[in-house]
Amino acid sequence: EEQEEDVLRELRLFLRNITERLSLDRRFKAFTKPVDIEEVPDYLMVIKKPMDLSTLLTNIDQHKYVTVGEFMADADFIWKNALEYNPDSDPMDRNIRHRACALKDTVRAIIRDELDEDFERVCEEIRESR
Numbered sequence: 001e002e003q004e005e006d007v008l009r010e011l012r013l014f015l016r017n018i019t020e021r022l023s024l025d026r027r028f029k030a031f032t033k034p035v036d037i038e039e040v041p042d043y044l045m046v047i048k049k050p051m052d053l054s055t056l057l058t059n060i061d062q063h064k065y066v067t068v069g070e071f072m073a074d075a076d077f078i079w080k081n082a083l084e085y086n087p088d089s090d091p092m093d094r095n096i097r098h099r100a101c102a103l104k105d106t107v108r109a110i111i112r113d114e115l116d117e118d119f120e121r122v123c124e125e126i127r128e129s130r
């Protein structure tokens with residue numbers, strides 16, 4: 001009903017705000033757009049579910065997420081993919097893995113600090129009712 005749409009509208013505002021703040025952080029520049037398959041032709045052979053901050057934003061606008069948990073599952077692919085595709089000891093790989101870990105910790109810290117547990121519970125009730 002209308003109250004549910006009000007909750008989901010507030011969820012989308014919350015998720016857009018997080019995603020935009022991450023996109024402005026210079027540490028996360030490599031995560032703002034999909035990895036360029038022309039530049040990295042083997043990427044899709046290694047990474048089965050590419051994800052990036054611009055795709056998260058598109059998904060939000062397409063009402064893909066009904067809970068913060070669903071959003072976090074996609075956000076986690078961004079840093080997990082980076083750890084998987086860039087495993088070597090060379091400085092470039094180490095640098096992107098460091099940024100991937102910073103992204104993981106930053107997402108979790110924002111959600112711990114800014115998400116009301118009761119709000120997420122209401123979103124989960126809506127999800128289960130659909």
Ligand SMILES: COC(=O)N1C[C@@H]2C[C@@H]3O[C@]2(Cc2nccnc23)C1
Binds near residue numbers: 035081086
């Ligand atoms: C999230 O970003 C990444 O996982 N990567 C991995 C790719 C390998 C390396 O860095 C990336 C882009 C790139 N382009 C050209 C040549 N080499 C590279 C970004």
